[in-house]
Amino acid sequence: MSKRLLLVGAGHAHLEVIRRLKSEAWVNVEVCLISSSRYQYYSGMFSGFTEGLYSLEDTRVSLEKITREARIHFIEKTVVSLRPKQKKVICHDGSVYPFDVVSFDIGSQSLPKAFEHTVARTIKPNYEFISQIEEIRNTTHPLIVGGGAAGTELALSIQTYKEKNQIPGQVKLVTAEKVMNGFPKIVSTRLKSLLIKKGVQVWEDESVEEIHDHYIVTNSGNKIRHTSVLWLGGASAEPIFKRSGVEVDEKGFALVRDTLQFQEYDYIFGSGDCITLTAYPELQKSGVYAVKQGPVLWNNLSQFLSGQPLQEYDPQKNALYILSTGKQQGFMVYGPLSHHSRQAWKLKNKIDRDFMAKYK
Ligand SMILES: Cc1cc2nc3c(=O)[nH]c(=O)nc-3n(C[C@H](O)[C@H](O)[C@H](O)COP(=O)(O)OP(=O)(O)OC[C@H]3O[C@@H](n4cnc5c(N)ncnc54)[C@H](O)[C@@H]3O)c2cc1C
Structure with missing residues (x-):
């Protein structure tokens, strides 16, 4: 009898599973992808799009096209609930999809509940990115909360866009820790200097407590206009996982074993930002790990469906990050090493374009 595998979300690891299905289809397995948008947007191209270097089509993969090529079903819906014991997922419109095996790669959210009803915008889920950034980059004093790789990169690319298009004003960046916290101190110091040199106003060690229509208030009482x-x-x-009663970490990310299977359910898999590996709870939520989980997920789904032993995922010790800093310059970080140059941007551009070409 045929089994049904549901892939929920078209994140990085699922793109790899779909790519492999084009040439290595499983026998007697019906595969469906359920994802909220008909496109998967790639965050590696977001800074280049913001600055005006990439077109809309450069940044996204058509899910209708790739699922057709892989001969799998595509359902454009948002999954809102999981019934793990009954082996069902429920979508926003009330439709119910039963499964034999399910795999989640749905990314993360970014806006905390406390700020949901304020003017703060988020680019998660990632299909929100284009419309949000097109508005934000044209305002005079956009304020970015967060000094990690995403916040730093977008602050620099919005500032560059403003300069290129002669839009007056200045980007502001407020971060609760140091810029690029968690990276070596030299990386943090160099990127902060670069932000300031390019014209971004930076507030470090200040967390945002209130967001009002025209200003924010930080924990030190600073009022910053925007x-x-x-x-x-x-x-x-x-919130899906917490609501469904599966084991989650203290932040609500689903806990998975080294095999990418949920803690107490062999037939539920997870990858990318939406999970926390029990053995590596501190691993950053970042695309580089989601990409590397793709081949392991493909192998483990194949093995599980045919009753064979599964492989363990072992995250790499150091991950390569290249941040676009504007005007085709890149800041490359690998472990303790860092380097700012045009070559670094060229390498990033090649990696990102190759990634998109592989999945389109
Ligand atoms: C500007 C920016 C720059 C970044 N730069 C880097 C970088 O340089 N290096 C790096 O490693 N990481 C970077 N990141 C982080 C990176 O984007 C994420 O870690 C990565 O996208 C996570 O991938 P994922 O596979 O978990 O899911 P995502 O790529 O987020 O995909 C999730 C998918 O699930 C779908 N979905 C979501 N919810 C549901 C639902 N309930 N039901 C059905 N479908 C759903 C979405 O539509 C989407 O298709 C950056 C992020 C940003 C915003």
């Missing part, structure tokens, strides 16, 4: 607020203050979990 024309729009973009929240990039770190990943928060989709």
Whole structure:
């Protein structure tokens, strides 16, 4: 009898599973992708799009096209609930999809609940990015909350866009820790200097407590005026897992074993930002890990469906990050090493274009 595998979300690891299905289809397995948008947007191209270097089509993969090529079903819906014991997922419109095996790669959210009803914008889920950034980059004093890779990169690319298009004003960046906290001190110091040199106003060690229509208030009482607020203050979990009663970490991310299977359910898999690996709870929520989980997920789904032993995912010790800093310059970080140059941007551009070509 045929089994049904549901892939929920078209994140990085699921793109790899779909790519492999084009040439290595499983026998007697019906595969469906359920994802909220008909496109998957790639965050590696977001800074280049913001600055005006990439077109809309450069940044996204058509899910209708790739699922057709892989001969799998595509359902454009948002999953809002998981019934793990009954083996069902429920979508926003009330439709119910039963499964034999399910895999989640739905990314993360970014706006904390406390700020949901304020003017703060978020670019998560990632299909929100284009419309949000097109508005934000044209305002005079956009304020970015969060000094991680995403906040730093977008602050620099919005500032560059403003300069290129002679839009007056200045980007502001407020971060609760240091810029690029968690990276070596030299990286943090160099990127902060670069932000300031390019014209971005930076507030470090200040967390945002209130967001009002035209200003924010930080924990030290600073009032900072803005024309729009973009929240990039770190990943928060989709509420689906907590609500469904599966084991989650203290932030609500689903806990998975090294095999990418949920803690207490062999037939539920997870990858990317939406999960926390029990053995590596401190691993950053970042695309580089989601990409590397793709081949392991493909192998483990294949093995599980045929009753074979699964492989363990072992995250790499150091990950390569290249941040676009504007005007085709890149800041490359690998472990303790860092380097700012045009070559670094060229390498980033090649990696990102190759990634998109592989999945389109
Ligand atoms: C500006 C920016 C720059 C970044 N730069 C880097 C970088 O340089 N290096 C790096 O490693 N990381 C970077 N990141 C982080 C990176 O984007 C994320 O870690 C990565 O996208 C997570 O991938 P994912 O596979 O978990 O899911 P995502 O890529 O977020 O995809 C999730 C998918 O699930 C779908 N979905 C969501 N919810 C549901 C639902 N309930 N039901 C059905 N479908 C759903 C979405 O539509 C989407 O298709 C950056 C992020 C940003 C915003």
